[in-house]
Every structure is written in structure tokens, then in C-alpha cells.
Amino acid sequence: xxxxxxxxxxxxxDFSKWYTDVVRKADLMxxxxxxxxxxxxxxxxxxxxxIQSDLDARFRATGHQNAYFPLLIPQSLLTREAEHVQxxxxxxxxxTRGGGEELAEPLAVRPTSETIVGEMYARWIQSxxxxxxxxxxxxxxxxxxxxTRPFLRTTEFLWQEGHTVHRTEAEARAExxxxxxxxxxxxEETLAIPVVAGVKSAGERFAGAVETYTLEAMMGDxxxxxxxxxxxLGQNFSRAFNIQFLDEDGELKYGWTTSWxxxxxxxxxxxxxxxxxxxxRLPPRVAPIQVxxxxxxxxxxxxxVLAYCRALQLRLGAHVRVHLDERDEFTPGYKFxxxxxxxxxxRLEVGPRDIARGQVVFARRDNGEKTPVIADDLPxxxxxxxxxxxxxxxxxxxxxxxxLSFAIQDYHEAVARDRxxxxxxxxxxxxxxxxxLQEETSMTIRCLPLLTEHDLQPQxxxxxCAVCHGPAEHRAVxxxxx
Amino acid sequence: xxxxxxxxxxxxxDFSKWYTDVVRKADLMxxxxxxxxxxxxxxxxxxxxxIQSDLDARFRATGHQNAYFPLLIPQSLLTREAEHVQxxxxxxxxxTRGGGEELAEPLAVRPTSETIVGEMYARWIQSxxxxxxxxxxxxxxxxxxxxTRPFLRTTEFLWQEGHTVHRTEAEARAExxxxxxxxxxxxEETLAIPVVAGVKSAGERFAGAVETYTLEAMMGDxxxxxxxxxxxLGQNFSRAFNIQFLDEDGELKYGWTTSWxxxxxxxxxxxxxxxxxxxxRLPPRVAPIQVxxxxxxxxxxxxxVLAYCRALQLRLGAHVRVHLDERDEFTPGYKFxxxxxxxxxxRLEVGPRDIARGQVVFARRDNGEKTPVIADDLPxxxxxxxxxxxxxxxxxxxxxxxxLSFAIQDYHEAVARDRxxxxxxxxxxxxxxxxxLQEETSMTIRCLPLLTEHDLQPQxxxxxCAVCHGPAEHRAVxxxxx
Numbered sequence: 001x002x003x004x005x006x007x008x009x010x011x012x013x014d015f016s017k018w019y020t021d022v023v024r025k026a027d028l029m030x031x032x033x034x035x036x037x038x039x040x041x042x043x044x045x046x047x048x049x050x051i052q053s054d055l056d057a058r059f060r061a062t063g064h065q066n067a068y069f070p071l072l073i074p075q076s077l078l079t080r081e082a083e084h085v086q087x088x089x090x091x092x093x094x095x096t097r098g099g100g101e102e103l104a105e106p107l108a109v110r111p112t113s114e115t116i117v118g119e120m121y122a123r124w125i126q127s128x129x130x131x132x133x134x135x136x137x138x139x140x141x142x143x144x145x146x147x148t149r150p151f152l153r154t155t156e157f158l159w160q161e162g163h164t165v166h167r168t169e170a171e172a173r174a175e176x177x178x179x180x181x182x183x184x185x186x187x188e189e190t191l192a193i194p195v196v197a198g199v200k201s202a203g204e205r206f207a208g209a210v211e212t213y214t215l216e217a218m219m220g221d222x223x224x225x226x227x228x229x230x231x232x233l234g235q236n237f238s239r240a241f242n243i244q245f246l247d248e249d250g251e252l253k254y255g256w257t258t259s260w261x262x263x264x265x266x267x268x269x270x271x272x273x274x275x276x277x278x279x280x281r282l283p284p285r286v287a288p289i290q291v292x293x294x295x296x297x298x299x300x301x302x303x304x305v306l307a308y309c310r311a312l313q314l315r316l317g318a319h320v321r322v323h324l325d326e327r328d329e330f331t332p333g334y335k336f337x338x339x340x341x342x343x344x345x346x347r348l349e350v351g352p353r354d355i356a357r358g359q360v361v362f363a364r365r366d367n368g369e370k371t372p373v374i375a376d377d378l379p380x381x382x383x384x385x386x387x388x389x390x391x392x393x394x395x396x397x398x399x400x401x402x403x404l405s406f407a408i409q410d411y412h413e414a415v416a417r418d419r420x421x422x423x424x425x426x427x428x429x430x431x432x433x434x435x436x437l438q439e440e441t442s443m444t445i446r447c448l449p450l451l452t453e454h455d456l457q458p459q460x461x462x463x464x465c466a467v468c469h470g471p472a473e474h475r476a477v478x479x480x481x482x
Numbered sequence: 483x484x485x486x487x488x489x490x491x492x493x494x495x496d497f498s499k500w501y502t503d504v505v506r507k508a509d510l511m512x513x514x515x516x517x518x519x520x521x522x523x524x525x526x527x528x529x530x531x532x533i534q535s536d537l538d539a540r541f542r543a544t545g546h547q548n549a550y551f552p553l554l555i556p557q558s559l560l561t562r563e564a565e566h567v568q569x570x571x572x573x574x575x576x577x578t579r580g581g582g583e584e585l586a587e588p589l590a591v592r593p594t595s596e597t598i599v600g601e602m603y604a605r606w607i608q609s610x611x612x613x614x615x616x617x618x619x620x621x622x623x624x625x626x627x628x629x630t631r632p633f634l635r636t637t638e639f640l641w642q643e644g645h646t647v648h649r650t651e652a653e654a655r656a657e658x659x660x661x662x663x664x665x666x667x668x669x670e671e672t673l674a675i676p677v678v679a680g681v682k683s684a685g686e687r688f689a690g691a692v693e694t695y696t697l698e699a700m701m702g703d704x705x706x707x708x709x710x711x712x713x714x715l716g717q718n719f720s721r722a723f724n725i726q727f728l729d730e731d732g733e734l735k736y737g738w739t740t741s742w743x744x745x746x747x748x749x750x751x752x753x754x755x756x757x758x759x760x761x762x763r764l765p766p767r768v769a770p771i772q773v774x775x776x777x778x779x780x781x782x783x784x785x786x787v788l789a790y791c792r793a794l795q796l797r798l799g800a801h802v803r804v805h806l807d808e809r810d811e812f813t814p815g816y817k818f819x820x821x822x823x824x825x826x827x828x829r830l831e832v833g834p835r836d837i838a839r840g841q842v843v844f845a846r847r848d849n850g851e852k853t854p855v856i857a858d859d860l861p862x863x864x865x866x867x868x869x870x871x872x873x874x875x876x877x878x879x880x881x882x883x884x885x886l887s888f889a890i891q892d893y894h895e896a897v898a899r900d901r902x903x904x905x906x907x908x909x910x911x912x913x914x915x916x917x918x919l920q921e922e923t924s925m926t927i928r929c930l931p932l933l934t935e936h937d938l939q940p941q942x943x944x945x946x947c948a949v950c951h952g953p954a955e956h957r958a959v960x961x962x963x964x
Contacts, residue, residue, distance in 0.1 A: 030602060032552045033559060034589060039602055042547035042617060049548065065524035066531065070514040071591075071622055071638050072575075077515060090582055093554075095591065098575040098637075099626030107516060109553075109577065109591070120512060120521055129811070135524060140553055140622065144581030155580075156553050329611070 087207020569689020
């Protein structure tokens with residue numbers, strides 16, 4: 001295991017290599033036979049299940065229901081909304097043969113489901129009484145990507161996609177914002193990842209959307225990751241798919257639609273925000289194993305220590321997800337490294353002397369601290385420590401985002417800082433400046449931030465565009481992104 | 483709504499039409515643009531979620547973990563196991579273009595995942611210490627079917643597929659049987675569907691399996707539905723995919739594998755076992771709404787009755803899934819029919835006179851009985867009634883299976899009974915007899931039943947094959963199947 005640890009490239013040396021080393025060593029994924037596809041192994045999939053149940057609870061609390069729409073979409077449907085097809089068709093995988101025959105019409109493996117959902121909604125919705133329609137789907141999608149990276153960008157990925165229809169523009173806009181807040185809850189409260197909320201510039205919008213909202217998180221190397229998006233689609237899709245309803249006033253009107261999604265890319269974000277040179281660091285709320293008990297005993301003490309640990313496991317099992325590492329082929333040191341690599345938030349070490357003293361040793365994954373704890377004080381001490389770790393991971397990520405957020409007047413200031421961080425500057429609003437920024441620096445406009453008390457706000461400086469120095473229209477966050 | 487009810491063909495008149503009427507009227511599904519595909523609407527999807535969480539709990543309790551393997555499988559992998567590819571290749575959908583280019587090798591949309599899973603397991607498994615591997619996957623699969631029917635046989639369906647590897651044949655066989663019992667638990671305890679457990683004859687085995695176990699359920703028209711299967715794969719796939727491990731004795735050995743699955747076809751079974759001419763009848767354990775409260779009040783009473791019902795909803799909400807039907811555009815009679823169509827197990831009717839008397843009226847969906855219940859006795863009375871309904875639905879299905887299970891000496895006896903039911907007869911074991919049976923009667927050998935105390939066992943009669951009257955090798959259940 002020390003050898004395995006040594007095989008992990010230090011973060012500071014090569015962040016990208018550190019990432020791919022960790023996802024392999026922690027048994028999170030493996031590469032599939034087809035390039036760009038991955039297998040999500042049980043440990044990572046369990047984290048995904050916690051994300052799913054967190055989001056499901058948030059969605060359900062606001063009246064959403066899950067459903068399932070088909071994987072394959074006829075070419076003619078996909079091309080119905082002009083901007084949408086432009087955005088997605090280069091990435092589509094096509095089924096052209098089925099049941100031994102060439103198909104009359106190629107079928108797209110869904111890259112997203114606005115089109116097929118729109119087609120069905122047009123049938124289901126007749127009257128204002130049928131609105132709002134609030135449906136979410138958990139599914140796999142395929143986008144033929146050129147450059148892929150485990151979890152962050154894979155040809156197939158798992159996600160949820162919400163699709164709603166509303167009677168009025170105001171309701172649809174409120175839904176878009178509400179769902180963004182649902183994602184913020186997941187990110188900040190559950191994944192311990194602070195975010196900057198904002199709207200996308202026109203060039204970064206979802207294909208077919210009127211407005212795209214985003215949550216941008218800062219990774220360990222200062223780069224941005226778009227973690228979740230929520231789209232106000234206006235009447236673009238309802239016009240393309242003829243989603244009309246008879247309103248109370250007797251008039252036939254087009255519905256206002258939204259869509260919003262988050263994917264297994266969040267697993268990549270989780271790793272890149274919290275991980276360190278010893279491997280993963282998982283926030284307790286999504287840790288498959290929250291507490292690992294490692295017995296430390298040899299020879300004649302072994303059975304007594306194991307018996308004590310088994311009782312401990314039973315006692316804690318009702319409160320937390322606990323695992324007892326009974327493997328006898330490994331040393332305690334090996335086990336420490338192994339569970340650290342897997343990011344288990346809290347390790348309990350139990351040896352004969354601890355038992356004699358009526359204590360167990362707590363070893364925290366977030367800060368490496370070891371503290372003896374009176375055995376009588378468990379499981380309260382475990383609960384309290386897990387809560388502290390959850391908060392500490394958030395605080396550390398927040399501190400990094402704070403330290404690496406800069407107000408700039410000119411984009412060369414970002415270059416001088418090696419483009420490491422979030423650079424808050426002004427923007428004239430012209431695509432030409434966004435393009436120039438990207439060409440020269442690989443930085444993009446991550447979002448036009450929604451400024452609330454809640455968000456980080458480096459002081460504004462100057463009133464001209466950080467690229468062309470013409471009159472500024474927007475505050476913007478510039479950063480390199482995954 | 484009375485009109486809608488009239489549009490449902492009576493079961494006795496045309497069972498097949500009754501089925502397709504009910505799945506539409508109860509808003510369970512809709513037909514997708516591509517033939518053979520369906521949309522699973524929220525009400526049906528919720529039932530599927532209850533099935534998922536039931537199975538997940540059973541699988542987890544026996545050490546299984548979920549993971550996710552890719553949707554697309556290279557042609558060369560799919561063809562590695564000879565029998566397997568023969569069985570599945572006629573049904574495969576092929577992706578031949580991606581990202582704007584023809585692919586060098588066609589990719590199969592998974593019809594099942596033994597091949598891709600086998601490929602990965604060969605990489606992950608080195609030593610006996612890595613065994614058993616106990617992984618389950620929730621996913622969509624595509625099989626290009628000629629004749630489809632909502633839920634029962636669709637081109638795409640949702641399912642879980644378990645894939646395990648074991649050190650010994652005995653362990654793998656025990657796993658196969660254990661998982662069959664997990665399905666039996668779901669079917670009998672949760673879905674209130676009695677089943678006959680058995681092994682498939684060679685002709686009905688999963689392509690590539692050594693032995694296939696099945697649970698056969700009897701639908702409302704006496705036909706059989708294969709509800710779940712569990713396969714002992716021997717070393718067929720481990721040899722084809724080179725799943726080898728170094729055993730404790732230092733020898734390199736092939737693993738023993740199993741796979742097992744259940745799908746959204748279960749939703750079709752649920753409808754066909756319990757439904758009646760008024761629509762669905764859902765077992766309380768999987769009912770999205772277990773209790774619907776219908777206020778019965780006009781004019782000046784309306785607000786007081788609604789307030790009472792809202793308090794009732796709050797009081798019951800902690801115990802059961804309760805819905806209050808506040809719609810003011812429909813009469814109580816319309817609502818009764820509506821919720822009966824949707825199979826809600828228990829309706830609570832509340833009018834001003836009920837409130838004055840301190841009672842609510844219970845209307846059971848399973849038997850149509852109406853009983854006044856003292857309001858003080860809720861929610862215990864609700865719990866008790868839901869339990870009774872769960873049991874009653876099982877008992878009714880069991881009684882039907884009992885009434886329509888016959889011991890036969892010759893297959894013409896089944897024909898004389900219009901092939902309606904499960905016919906227990908002897909079989910010589912030759913495929914020729916199975917083929918003759920199918921050609922002449924459309925009946926198939928559903929299984930060679932595993933005779934336990936638990937199962938129905940019509941008395942054996944005679945000792946010769948019910949088709950050719952040669953010496954019998956097996957007891958068999960003959961039936962027409964979906």
C-alpha cells in the first residue's frame with residue numbers, strides 16, 4: 001500500500017495525473033473497452049446513489065416526479081429545434097441497424113431528452129389544469145466527445161434531467177431558479193463544495209435555451225468546474241414541439257418550459273475539490289463508509305481486540321455507516337493507508353492498551369489529527385466528529401476559493417497569476433472579447449455571477465471591459481475550466 | 483370518468499384489450515415515437531422505484547453492491563461466448579456512427595451485460611481473496627423485438643442485472659438459488675403475486691447458461707408470466723472471458739459465475755394479476771398513493787369539510803402515503819372512479835354527516851366494501867386495513883392459481899380446458915415433445931418445478947410423458963405464456 005501511495009503523483013506536481021491516479025487507486029472506476037467509456041465501480045456508484053437520493057428528496061419536496069423516456073430518438077425529432085440540433089448533432093451516436101435490418105430512419109442515442117420529452121408533453125397537455133408538468137428522469141446519455149477524462153467528461157454518463165412546463169413565463173423562470181437552489185443545497189450542504197452561482201453568457205448557453213443558470217465550483221488546482229445547470233427555455237421548445245394548452249381565458253397558448261441537470265461529473269468534482277496526496281477525502285454525508293474500525297493487535301491479544309471491535313461496530317452501526325477491517329493479511333499501517341486512499345472520514349484505532357484505558361483513538365481524514373476518546377462517549381463523539389469533518393471540508397474548500405478569487409481590471413492580471421483561480425472582472429458583453437480571452441489564455445467566461453450576500457464578491461474595480469476596455473455591461477468570472 | 487370507465491374493455495371479454503386499455507387510462511405509459519418503445523409515466527415509475535428499493539435492500543443484505551457498466555459493447559466482445567451470441571445477436575441494435583464518423587467496429591446497445599462485465603471481471607480478479615464478486619447494475623437494455631406489448635415486452639426496458647463470480651461451483655449454485663429466493667420475496671411479500679419456482683428446460687434456458695431458475699406467475703387470464711430469472715453460468719463465461727484466479731492452493735482456476743435479473747415487465751405482471759374491470763388494484767406496499775381522502779361536501783359545508791380532511795391528511799401522512807383530492811372541478815363520484823382506475827388501495831370518504839358522527843368511511847379497492855370507522859381509531863385502522871388488503875390481494879391471486887392448476891396425464895386435457903391455467907404433467911425430457919406441444923397448442927414448458935412445501939402441487943398422475951407417453955424424466959408445468 002505504501003507502494004501504491006508512492007504511485008500517486010503529488011497534486012502539486014501534476015494535478016491532472018494526480019487525479020487519474022487517485023480514481024484508479026481508490027477503485028472508483030476503470031476504463032471500458034470502448035474509448036471514452038468508463039465503468040463506475042461500486043465505491044463510486046455508492047456515492048452517486050447518495051447524490052441521487054439527496055436530489056430526489058429535494059425535487060420531490062417541490063412537487064417533482066420521476067419518469068422514464070426512451071433512449072432512442074428519431075432523427076426527425078432531434079432536428080426539430082434549430083439551435084438545439086446545431087449544438088448537439090456533432091456529438092450524437094446513431095443506431096442504424098436493429099433486429100438484423102437497416103433502419104428506415106437513424107435513431108439517435110439521446111444526448112439529452114428535450115426533444116422526445118417535448119413530443120410527449122405536446123400529447124399530454126391540453127388545458128391549464130394539466131400545468132405545471134414537473135418531471136425528472138434518471139438516465140444515461142451519450143455524447144461523442146473527442147477528449148475524455150474519467151467522470152468529468154465521458155462519452156456515456158449518468159445524470160438526471162428535469163423537464164417542466166408552466167403556464168406563465170414568471171412561473172418557468174421561478175422554477176429555473178428554484179432548481180438552481182436545489183443544486184446549491186446538494187453542493188454546499190451535502191458535497192461540501194462552495195459554488196459561485198451565475199448565468200451563462202450567450203456563447204456558453206445550452207443549445208436552445210433563453211437563459212442558462214450555472215453553479216461553478218473551484219477545483220484543487222484553481223480551475224472551474226460547471227457542476228449543474230438549470231435552463232429557462234422560454235417558448236423555444238414548446239413552439240418547436242407544439243406544446244399548447246387552453247388557458248382559463250379560453251385562449252390557446254404555448255407553454256413555458258425549463259430543463260435542468262446534474263451528472264456523474266459531480267463525482268469528479270468531489271474528488272478534485274477535497275482530495276489530497278494521500279487520496280480521496282469524502283464528506284461524511286456521501287461517504288460509503290463513514291467510520292472504519294481498525295483493530296491493532298497481534299498474537300494472543302487478537303481475539304479479545306476483535307471481539308471488542310465487533311461490539312463497537314454493532315454499537316455504532318445504528319448511527320453511522322461503519323466498517324470493521326478484519327483482514328488478517330495486512331498490517332494496521334497498510335490498512336491506514338488503504339482507507340485514507342478511499343477517503344473514509346474517520347478511523348477508529350483500537351489496541352489492547354486502548355481497551356485497558358477505556359478509550360479508542362480517533363484519526364480524522366480531513367486533518368490527520370489523532371485523539372483518544374473515552375469509549376463511554378461514543379457514539380455521540382462519532383456523530384460530533386463527523387459533523388465537524390463535514391464542516392471542515394467545506395471551510396477548507398471555501399478558504400481556497402476565497403484565496404484564489406481576484407478582482408482584476410485587465411485580463412493580463414490573470415495571466416500573471418498563471419490563470420490560477422477565479423478572476424472577477426468587467427465584460428463589455430461582446431462575444432469577440434470572450435473569444436479573444438479564450439484564444440489567448442484558454443480562460444472562458446464561467447458565468448455572470450448572481451450577486452447575493454451568500455456569494456463571494458471580490459471588490460469591483462474599474463468600470464471597463466477587462467479585455468477591450470470598452471464600456472462594461474456585466475460583471476463576469478473568468479477562469480480555465482474542466 | 484364514467485365514459486373513460488366504459489372505454490375499458492371488460493377483462494372477461496378481451497383480456498388483452500382490457501390490459502392495453504388499463505395501462506393507458508391509468509396513465510401508466512404512453513407509446514413513444516419509435517415502434518416498440520414506451521414512456522414510463524410517473525405513476526408507473528413510482529411503482530418501479532418501490533420495486534427497486536425492495537430488491538436493493540434484499541441484495542444489499544446479502545452483500546451485493548451496485549455499479550455501472552457501459553451501454554455500448556464492441557461486436558468482438560459480444561461474440562466471444564458462442565451460445566450467448568447465437569441467442570442475442572438477432573435482437574441487437576447497433577451503433578455504427580458516432581461524432582460524425584462511421585465507427586471502425588459496430589457497437590451493440592447492450593441486450594444484457596454478461597460480456598462487458600466478464601471482460602472487466604477478468605481484469606479485477608487475481609486471487610481467491612478477490613472472490614466472491616457480488617455486483618448488481620440498474621440499467622436500460624435494448625432487444626429488437628418483433629411483437630411488443632407495454633411493459634411485458636418492449637424494445638427498451640429497465641431492469642437490474644446481477645453478475646457474480648465465485649470460487650467454487652457450490653457457492654455459485656447457492657448464489658443462484660439465493661437470488662431466486664430474493665425475487666420470490668419481492669413477488670410474494672411485496673407485489674402479492676404467488677409464483678411457481680422451477681428450473682427451465684434446456685430449450686428455454688438463458689443463452690450461455692448451464693441452468694436457469696425462474697419464477698412463473700399466473701396472470702388474470704390463466705396465462706403464465708416469467709417474472710424473474712436466476713442463471714447458473716458454470717464456467718462458460720469465465721472461460722470465454724478468461725476470469726481466472728490464483729487459489730489458496732497455488733493453482734490458477736476459472737471462476738464460477740451467475741447472473742440474475744428482473745425488469746419493468748414486473749409492472750405488467752402486477753397489472754395483469756390484480757387488475758379488474760374498474761382498473762388497477764395495487765398492493766399497498768407498492769402503491770404510490772396508499773390512501774386517498776375524498777371530501778364530500780357542497781356549498782357552505784365545503785370549507786369545513788376540507789379543513790377536516792387537511793387535518794386528517796396531516797395526521798395520516800406520517801404513517802402512510804396519503805393524498806387529499808381537493809379538485810373542485812369534479813364530483814365525488816368521478817373521483818371515486820378515477821382513484822379506482824389508479825388502483826389506490828383505500829379511499830376515505832368524509833362528508834359533513836361523517837364529521838358530525840365522528841367517523842370516516844373506508845372504501846376498500848380490493849373488495850369494494852364500505853365501512854364507517856371511528857375517527858379516533860385512525861391511523862391504526864388505516865394500517866390494519868392496508869395490511870388486510872395486501873394479504874387479500876395475495877390470497878385472491880393464490881386462489882386463482884389454485885383453481886386453475888391442473889394435474890394432467892395427456893396434453894389434450896389442457897386443450898379441453900382451453901389451455902387456461904397451469905397444467906402439471908410429466909415430460910420425457912425430449913425437445914421434440916416440447917416443440918410438438920408448442921406447435922399444436924402454443925403452450926410451452928414454463929419450468930420443471932422445484933417442489934417445496936411452499937409451492938402448489940397438484941397430485942401427480944401417471945408416470946409417462948403427457949405428450950408422447952414415453953417414460954417420463956421430469957415433472958413439468960405447461961402453459962401459454964406472455
